Amino acid sequence: MVRTEIDIGNSLSSAFEALVASSEFMIKSSVSTWGHQLSSCRMPDFGDSATVTFSPRPSTCENGNPTEYILFTFDFNSPMEDFGMLCLELYRHRADIRHAVCIKDLESNVLDFLNSQPPDTGKDAELTSSEAIGDEKFGLILKQLVDSDALAKLQQDGFVVIDNVIKTTQSSNEKLDVASQAKTSQGKGKADARDYRTDRVSFLDRVDALEYGLEDQHDFLLTLASHLNDNLDFSLQDPPPYKPMSPGTAERPLTNPTGFNVQIAEYGENDYYKPHSDNSFDFRINPYGVFDGGTVTGAKDKLSPSTLNSDGTLLPRRRSNWRYITAILYMNEGWEKCDGGELRMYLDSVGVLHPYMVVDRHKYIDINPSNGKLLLFDSRMVHSVEKVLNEDKTRRALTLWIIRPEENGIAGEDYFLIDDDGGVVEQ
Ligand SMILES: O=C(O)CCC(=O)C(=O)O
Numbered sequence: 348m349v350r351t352e353i354d355i356g357n358s359l360s361s362a363f364e365a366l367v368a369s370s371e372f373m374i375k376s377s378v379s380t381w382g383h384q385l386s387s388c389r390m391p392d393f394g395d396s397a398t399v400t401f402s403p404r405p406s407t408c409e410n411g412n413p414t415e416y417i418l419f420t421f422d423f424n425s426p427m428e429d430f431g432m433l434c435l436e437l438y439r440h441r442a443d444i445r446h447a448v449c450i451k452d453l454e455s456n457v458l459d460f461l462n463s464q465p466p467d468t469g470k471d472a473e474l475t476s477s478e479a480i481g482d483e484k485f486g487l488i489l490k491q492l493v494d495s496d497a498l499a500k501l502q503q504d505g506f507v508v509i510d511n512v513i514k515t516t517q518s519s520n521e522k523l524d525v526a527s528q529a530k531t532s533q534g535k536g537k538a539d540a541r542d543y544r545t546d547r548v549s550f551l552d553r554v555d556a557l558e559y560g561l562e563d564q565h566d567f568l569l570t571l572a573s574h575l576n577d578n579l580d581f582s583l584q585d586p587p588p589y590k591p592m593s594p595g596t597a598e599r600p601l602t603n604p605t606g607f608n609v610q611i612a613e614y615g616e617n618d619y620y621k622p623h624s625d626n627s628f629d630f631r632i633n634p635y636g637v638f639d640g641g642t643v644t645g646a647k648d649k650l651s652p653s654t655l656n657s658d659g660t661l662l663p664r665r666r667s668n669w670r671y672i673t674a675i676l677y678m679n680e681g682w683e684k685c686d687g688g689e690l691r692m693y694l695d696s697v698g699v700l701h702p703y704m705v706v707d708r709h710k711y712i713d714i715n716p717s718n719g720k721l722l723l724f725d726s727r728m729v730h731s732v733e734k735v736l737n738e739d740k741t742r743r744a745l746t747l748w749i750i751r752p753e754e755n756g757i758a759g760e761d762y763f764l765i766d767d768d769g770g771v772v773e774q
């Protein structure tokens with residue numbers, strides 16, 4: 348069957364019309380099991396934006412069973428902006444639809460799309476990072492990041508601190524004081540009884556950020572992924588064992604997490620967060636083998652299949668999530684050393700197996716969480732928040748975890764390995 352090429356470089360609406368017109372783009376089933384492919388073809392949930400139905404192609408029925416399906420209807424309710432999203436949704440659900448959809452072209456189309464479309468709003472920043480969304484708004488700050496040796500430092504030491512990036516105003520902090528008092532009095536503010544951290548966190552979308560006058564901070568943090576894509580040297584790292592996953596691409600691997608929510612954390616007197624890594628080793632899988640600078644620890648015959656590459660070589664130990672760079676903006680005017688609450692960064696701690704192992708073994712530096720300070724660090728590094736000592740002060744920070752989806756991601760629902768033919772490797 349000849350499949351129609353979809354030029355998604357065209358305007359989105361004409362590209363969408365082409366998609367609808369060319370059922371071949373979408374559907375091809377090579378297995379002739381009556382009804383089976385359709386019932387196992389769980390289409391992505393497009394919510395309100397599209398409804399998809401398929402129908403057997405009569406000319407391809409063998410023994411009464413269809414071998415190919417065509418796109419029967421594709422009702423797309425908001426055609427313009429959502430075309431890229433649509434492709435991405437298909438791509439993300441390719442494990443479910445791959446028997447019915449030729450995902451190979453879909454994959455390359457999506458990757459082309461991601462690499463070629465500059466985002467023009469904060470929302471698109473999740474999808475692609477080919478251009479900094481905030482270049483205009485934050486041009487000077489971003490330039491300062493590049494011109495200074497900040498990014499080189501980040502890559503060399505695993506972290507970097509930059510003062511006076513964006514300060515939070517007193518009025519924002521006052522609004523937050525009121526909100527957190529309300530929450531605490533409703534008994535909702537405090538986290539469960541946990542001993543590793545005692546702070547309170549919530550997530551701000553852009554509307555929340557506007558409410559508190561934190562939209563610049565919010566936008567800035569969401570701008571960083573694309574900026575880092577343009578300026579970090581990814582060749583310094585070993586190539587990852589897997590192909591890039593949507594929405595990351597090989598050229599531009601960093602993206603914002605789905606939802607674009609920025610965490611706000613509050614620490615009152617005596618609150619702390621014990622040493623931890625934001626992306627620690629994951630012990631639920633790959634439990635025996637550790638590939639650590641060429642040393643293999645653990646009995647080889649006990650290695651689980653996911654420990655080995657297809658050629659039998661050892662894969663690096665998996666991490667527990669997709670976080671790659673942690674970006675924190677501190678919000679605390681007049682914070683002093685005697686107030687406690689330092690962010691303690693343990694040096695050379697990227698490869699530490701258990702975070703508690705750093706204590707008394709690794710050197711650290713303490714970072715004062717003062718207003719406007721930006722801290723960027725490799726999410727694997729071990730760090731802690733030391734106890735806050737001032738009963739009258741609240742320590743606040745905004746955090747965004749910039750992700751690199753192909754790095755690991757067993758925690759992510761969209762995680763699959765892709766083999767060289769574009770097929771999904773069952774795990
Ligand atoms: O607030 C900070 O300085 C760091 C907080 C932290 O480590 C985290 O939320 O994972």
Ligand SMILES: [Fe+2]
Nearest residue numbers: 623624625730
């Ligand atoms: Fe952390």
